[in-house]
Amino acid sequence: MNNFSLNELTLENVGQWPKSVKIGVIAFLSILVVGMGYWLIIKSNFEQYEQLKEKEVSLKQEFELKQHQASNLQAYRNQMQIMQERFGNMLKQLPTQNEMPGLLEDISKTGIASGLTFELFAPQPEVQHDFYIELPIKITVVGNYHQLAVFLSRVAAMSRIVTLHDFMIEGAATDKQKSGTGDQLIMKMTAKIYRYRTL
Known part of the structure; x- marks a missing residue:
């Protein structure tokens, strides 16, 4: 069976194909299945992962900004109180x-x-x-x-x-x-x- 012709290979006689051809077809089909799996499953998950990483960065920045504002909230309130008192004093002078x-x-x-x-x-x-x-x-x-x-x-x-x-x-x-x-x-x-x- 060392000499074979590609024309003789059919799906009906798969069991009689030479071992090297069977290995080649199995390797090709495995690569095809892995490639299709990557394309359909892994790639979309990878894109979603990248989007989530970008969202994480923006959420961290938003959190830091809000944390900074919250930590300075009392100082802002004190400053606003002082400004209102000054404004009231100035109004009294008018x-x-x-x-x-x-x-x-x-x-x-x-x-x-x-x-x-x-x-x-x-x-x-x-x-x-x-x-x-x-x-x-x-x-x-x-x-x-x-x-x-x-x-x-x-x-x-x-x-x-x-x-x-x-x-x-x-x-x-x-x-x-x-x-x-x-x-x-x-x-x-x-x-x-x-x-x-x-x-």
Whole structure:
């Protein structure tokens, strides 16, 4: 049976095939079964495994982020409490609409108490912002350097928020004729008063 022809090999006479052909066919079928098994079973499981590994990495990152947030939650709450207290304190420094005339009067009295003469004290139209309303006041005062400094210091120390802008200081044109000292100055500026805007 050493001499055989491929034409003589049929499925009906498998038992009579030479041993080498049987081994070759069995090896081929084994490789085919293993290949098909890999393709159908193992490869899909391997792809699923790779997807799960990627998901594991993203879940670990999400966990670390949430763990970091949770560990800092108390610090965030403390910081929020401090910010709310500061905001409340700042709101207390803003006058209400009813307190605005009194604050304007306080600024005027502060200037007079500092020894200044008012040439102009003119509230301008209110400017609306998102959370507050700003009332600019054009002010022109006459006095010496010390009186101007005292006025500015007292306005800055007021319990309400008042900011001063657009300063211009110049010598008074007729001060020598009035007092003979030549130390009178004219200060022009804009004071801004803020109040909380109720929404």
